[in-house]
Amino acid sequence: MNKKIFFSYLVSIVVVIAIVVACNKDVVGRTDNIAALQPTNTDDNAGTWKPILLTAPTDIVVAAPIATSAPDYILQISEIKSFQANITSEDQKLINYWSAGAVLRWNEILRDLVAKHNLPPYQNADGTYPTPSVSNPLAYPQFPFSNPPYAARAYAYVSAAQYDALVTAWYYKKQFNRPAPYTVDATLKVLVPKSALPSYPSEDAVVEGAAVEMLKLLFPGDQEYITEKAAGHKKARLMCGANVRSDIEAGEALGKAVAQKFQARARGDRAGAAVGSPTIWAKIVSDCRVRGDSPWVSLDAPARPPMLPVFGKTKAFLFDSLTAISLRPLPPPAVGSEQMKIETEEIYQYVKNPTRERIAIVHFWADGAGTYTPPGHWDAIAAEDFIKKNFSEVRWARNMALVNMSLMDAAVVCWDTKNYYFNPRPTQLNPNIKTLTGIPNFPAYISGHSTFSGAAATILGHIIPERATDYANMAQQASMSRMYGGIHFRSDCAVGLVVGKNVGNYAIQRALTDGAE
Amino acid sequence: MRKLLKALIIIITIAPSVSQAQTDIDAIMMEKNQLCIGPMYSHSSWKNYWEGTMKRDNQNLGTVSTQLFSVMGAYGLSSKLNLLFNVPYIKTKASAGTLSGMKGVQDLSFFIKYMPVEKQIGPGTFSIYAIGGASFPLTNYVADFMPLSIGMHSKTASARLMLDYQVKHLFFTGSATYTWRDNIKIDRTAYYTTEMHLTNEVEMPNANNLNFRAGYRSSKLIAEAIVNKATTLGGFDITRNNMPFPSNKMDATIVGVNVKYVVTQNHNLSLVGGGNTTVAGRNVGQATTWYGAVFYILDFTHKAKQTSNSGKTN
Numbered sequence: 001m002n003k004k005i006f007f008s009y010l011v012s013i014v015v016v017i018a019i020v021v022a023c024n025k026d027v028v029g030r031t032d033n034i035a036a037l038q039p040t041n042t043d044d045n046a047g048t049w050k051p052i053l054l055t056a057p058t059d060i061v062v063a064a065p066i067a068t069s070a071p072d073y074i075l076q077i078s079e080i081k082s083f084q085a086n087i088t089s090e091d092q093k094l095i096n097y098w099s100a101g102a103v104l105r106w107n108e109i110l111r112d113l114v115a116k117h118n119l120p121p122y123q124n125a126d127g128t129y130p131t132p133s134v135s136n137p138l139a140y141p142q143f144p145f146s147n148p149p150y151a152a153r154a155y156a157y158v159s160a161a162q163y164d165a166l167v168t169a170w171y172y173k174k175q176f177n178r179p180a181p182y183t184v185d186a187t188l189k190v191l192v193p194k195s196a197l198p199s200y201p202s203e204d205a206v207v208e209g210a211a212v213e214m215l216k217l218l219f220p221g222d223q224e225y226i227t228e229k230a231a232g233h234k235k236a237r238l239m240c241g242a243n244v245r246s247d248i249e250a251g252e253a254l255g256k257a258v259a260q261k262f263q264a265r266a267r268g269d270r271a272g273a274a275v276g277s278p279t280i281w282a283k284i285v286s287d288c289r290v291r292g293d294s295p296w297v298s299l300d301a302p303a304r305p306p307m308l309p310v311f312g313k314t315k316a317f318l319f320d321s322l323t324a325i326s327l328r329p330l331p332p333p334a335v336g337s338e339q340m341k342i343e344t345e346e347i348y349q350y351v352k353n354p355t356r357e358r359i360a361i362v363h364f365w366a367d368g369a370g371t372y373t374p375p376g377h378w379d380a381i382a383a384e385d386f387i388k389k390n391f392s393e394v395r396w397a398r399n400m401a402l403v404n405m406s407l408m409d410a411a412v413v414c415w416d417t418k419n420y421y422f423n424p425r426p427t428q429l430n431p432n433i434k435t436l437t438g439i440p441n442f443p444a445y446i447s448g449h450s451t452f453s454g455a456a457a458t459i460l461g462h463i464i465p466e467r468a469t470d471y472a473n474m475a476q477q478a479s480m481s482r483m484y485g486g487i488h489f490r491s492d493c494a495v496g497l498v499v500g501k502n503v504g505n506y507a508i509q510r511a512l513t514d515g516a517e
Numbered sequence: 518m519r520k521l522l523k524a525l526i527i528i529i530t531i532a533p534s535v536s537q538a539q540t541d542i543d544a545i546m547m548e549k550n551q552l553c554i555g556p557m558y559s560h561s562s563w564k565n566y567w568e569g570t571m572k573r574d575n576q577n578l579g580t581v582s583t584q585l586f587s588v589m590g591a592y593g594l595s596s597k598l599n600l601l602f603n604v605p606y607i608k609t610k611a612s613a614g615t616l617s618g619m620k621g622v623q624d625l626s627f628f629i630k631y632m633p634v635e636k637q638i639g640p641g642t643f644s645i646y647a648i649g650g651a652s653f654p655l656t657n658y659v660a661d662f663m664p665l666s667i668g669m670h671s672k673t674a675s676a677r678l679m680l681d682y683q684v685k686h687l688f689f690t691g692s693a694t695y696t697w698r699d700n701i702k703i704d705r706t707a708y709y710t711t712e713m714h715l716t717n718e719v720e721m722p723n724a725n726n727l728n729f730r731a732g733y734r735s736s737k738l739i740a741e742a743i744v745n746k747a748t749t750l751g752g753f754d755i756t757r758n759n760m761p762f763p764s765n766k767m768d769a770t771i772v773g774v775n776v777k778y779v780v781t782q783n784h785n786l787s788l789v790g791g792g793n794t795t796v797a798g799r800n801v802g803q804a805t806t807w808y809g810a811v812f813y814i815l816d817f818t819h820k821a822k823q824t825s826n827s828g829k830t831n
Binding site (some may be wrong): 111120301351360427433 | 576
């Protein structure tokens, strides 16, 4: 054969192989290597901001710190110096990771836990389903099943507890006014941006303590992972010279004390009864029939009880239970109505010939099993925008709390609506509707994605007004994705967005009066 | 779900080799200037799959089936150097549950197959083959919808060493392959493996493959039995009752048979068929596959060459 041709084929094959083989396969996450948080405004007066659950910062007593001239304080400075003398590249990574922001990182950790636990239990041999047990979290099915309502509530409690704890911390920072270790000792190296804030109690440890204590309740089976993260966080803040040990200890104790108040609220917020019982499930179905409508049926095989059908009775953060019921929208089109026929046909047309672009939209927003859920997706959107804003930790926490209280309260109103009307999914009315994502195991009206997105986009548009139109467009797309995917009717989505906006407006009302604007 | 993927992997990367003659994984070479080309159809299905190492079924999927229509070809640059290609169209379906099947043109794969050594040793002929391969997606199909996605949407490169020994009409072929798989991009911006990843990029584990085949080989008929073991080097297990994901660890051992029958006197037309089944696996479907193909040889030289009666060339 022709040697030249042979050679050129050989070379081209080798080149193709080399290109693939040489590709760097390391995948870098969007927030893996972000810069250290350097707030544009330290929000010195945040000790006067309105807490969510506490009546005042003084609800929590924080002891006065020792003087910076005390021998014990000097020892604590020395401890930092000895850490810094032996710093490894792993230590430096830890410092870089945590310097991006305490609220950000704990929100990411929470999203990780939610995704890990967002898996519907496998059925029993008799076709019934086991329920995760809080008292035996590591037995299958592990506790929790962090489905969207559970996740929304978890994000809200962690954020709200961190916010109240940081308001309290800011109050005591101002009162005690103990300078940062690098201000006391000019010879101390500091490996993160310096801050003019008093360092006692440590805001990082406050955030960490609040998170750790809340997560004991919310993810009881993951204590080892959480404790390891917490230890890394505290170590990073010591090593980098931002805090002495007594700053950390006071902050952690403060965070935990505030979180314990939120734990007490969580134990009494009725979410623990959200699973319902066979009696309750049957009553929801018969109530629907009494109203003259056709009830939702599970499309899982074997049929699975609806997901947290009593979650709608959970105590919301932004309004009372009567307001929650008043936010329930008017009924959907009746199952047998002409309007419902038209809406069913519309969804059938969407799934019959899906475009690649629409499938991408469906999957971008799907946030189904094994993901951090739609509330987690909105937290990710919020967090990545907050990073660019260089908020102080307390403002970070305040804004995340506003977003996450909106998301939780959206879940409350949405789940109330779903289980009040108990309306079927498109595939139930037309089995030819094959879906481009999993059909969630609960009634259709109103769309959870639409309600979550409407709420989150509304409060985010208030927090970052220049992005308001973007958020509204994203919410609209998230809402439409459920129709493109074949799992919701237009009524579910359109009404869900409106209800979400109404919930989000309560968060705006709070934002306007909490002293932070 | 992962089972489907596994099945797909098998079909896409292995089945062409286990199924037809003149493929990247058999010890058959085309003569110079001959093009062997033809359509292939294969059907693969599974009801049970391995979730990690645990075998289960899934009432929300029923039986997952994959149909594959492809055009395959092999061209002799010389009797020692062949170029091969394969372009499949794939269609998937689940018999139960509500999830939509997917369809589309998948990846173009091509191989260069080189036979540097062919010599008499003892009573038979011993030959060595070096095969380099590459594949890339031809369309923007969805990878992250397992087990109903039609493929992984990963660019790959592979290197294979193959040895063949034939005594009269009996042969034995063994090969080992290493496949590099490029990272893929999915439609969502975050995913969970054993931890959270805040990116749409997924690191795909590389893979290796061992293939053994033995049987009867003449210029009229080839009948062989095969064993193939595919292993991903890395990846994670499907967690309990979770969906599969492209970067799962996916291993499969399959056994099968192939038959090739040359119809006409001048060896231009051949019929190929066979089947295989999965006997062990991890995060893949326990797939059973059957296929059929028709190949026709076009000769671009002025005079058709006489083929050897060993069956090792066409």
